[in-house]
Amino acid sequence: MKVLESISAFLGKYMAVIVLAVAAVSLFLPGSALWVQTTWINYLLMAVMFGMGLTLKKDDLKCVFTDPKGIIIGCIAQFTIMPTLAFCLGKVFALDTALLVGVILVGTCPGGTSSNVITYLSKGDVALSVGMTSVNTLLAPLLTPAVTYLFLNTSVKVDIKSMVISIVQVVIIPILLGLVINMFFSKFTESAAKALPLVSVTAICLIIASVVSHNSEKILTTGAIVFVVVILHNLLGYLCGYAVGKLIKADLPRTKALSVEIGMQNSGLATSLAGTAFPDLAMATVPGAIFSVWHNISGAVLANIYNRLDESREEKNKAQK
Numbered sequence: 001m002k003v004l005e006s007i008s009a010f011l012g013k014y015m016a017v018i019v020l021a022v023a024a025v026s027l028f029l030p031g032s033a034l035w036v037q038t039t040w041i042n043y044l045l046m047a048v049m050f051g052m053g054l055t056l057k058k059d060d061l062k063c064v065f066t067d068p069k070g071i072i073i074g075c076i077a078q079f080t081i082m083p084t085l086a087f088c089l090g091k092v093f094a095l096d097t098a099l100l101v102g103v104i105l106v107g108t109c110p111g112g113t114s115s116n117v118i119t120y121l122s123k124g125d126v127a128l129s130v131g132m133t134s135v136n137t138l139l140a141p142l143l144t145p146a147v148t149y150l151f152l153n154t155s156v157k158v159d160i161k162s163m164v165i166s167i168v169q170v171v172i173i174p175i176l177l178g179l180v181i182n183m184f185f186s187k188f189t190e191s192a193a194k195a196l197p198l199v200s201v202t203a204i205c206l207i208i209a210s211v212v213s214h215n216s217e218k219i220l221t222t223g224a225i226v227f228v229v230v231i232l233h234n235l236l237g238y239l240c241g242y243a244v245g246k247l248i249k250a251d252l253p254r255t256k257a258l259s260v261e262i263g264m265q266n267s268g269l270a271t272s273l274a275g276t277a278f279p280d281l282a283m284a285t286v287p288g289a290i291f292s293v294w295h296n297i298s299g300a301v302l303a304n305i306y307n308r309l310d311e312s313r314e315e316k317n318k319a320q321k
Contacts (some may be wrong), residue, residue, distance in 0.1 A: 026212035033213035053178020102287035110136035112266035118299035124256030237263030267291035
């Protein structure tokens with residue numbers, strides 16, 4: 001177990017470098033990663049969600065529902081800040097119609113399950129992150145089409161049944177299963193939790209390898225401008241989310257969760273919607289594919305920054321004592 005803990009700590013510390021390396025290899029040598037099937041992504045996320053469930057306690061989720069302020073504010077911010085940023089960036093950088101549609105779809109989608117992983121690695125409020133992801137995803141069948149129509153004056157058909165089934169299978173069931181196991185075998189799960197970053201980082205790397213390798217041609221043929229827009233969209237989302245946390249005077253773990261949740265999007269859903277709702281705009285799928293890669297890289301970097309912030313605060317507290 002100590003060996004696994006050491007490996008886990010190493011991967012957590014250098015996650016950003018590892019993720020970037022995996023993305024680069026998958027982009028320029030896609031054949032090396034095509035063996036990672038896109039059909040594996042949900043299963044990988046389920047494994048990560050189960051692992052996070054092992055770290056949760058009943059009181060963690062109870063406090064979210066007894067004090068839903070963070071979730072309500074997070075939901076409002078999610079469906080206002082990110083779509084507005086997407087629209088403004090698209091207009092400022094004069095994106096063509098297809099790319100503008102793709103960027104706005106990324107903005108109007110709910111937060112992705114990757115945000116729960118990054119919040120966990122950032123030592124943020126995982127319960128709040130999971131609650132926001134779940135609520136926002138369940139509201140997405142109504143809000144995603146409505147907000148998309150508001151910005152594009154066109155409608156997007158969202159398969160409500162498949163989205164609900166997906167959130168239950170990928171997020172709710174694995175986390176509840178982990179939570180139940182933690183309730184009955186808490187001593188074991190406390191030991192096992194130390195090795196969970198190993199599972200999380202491995203899963204994220206495999207997801208990135210799959211997304212990038214299967215979309216490498218589209219990504220490489222896209223102009224540099226869309227990369228700039230995607231990166232700014234994500235980073236400004238983190239910044240605005242952090243500002244929201246400070247504005248409502250949330251504690252640091254909750255502020256981290258808001259920052260990560262608002263900045264990271266369900267870009268896989270955005271890519272899927274672009275292909276089904278806008279079949280004549282082939283390039284509309286590209287922003288979602290690029291965002292899928294970038295937000296995992298930036299999320300890993302952000303997790304390291306937030307962890308160092310915690311370490312510096314702990315050192316200051318020790319010095320003051």
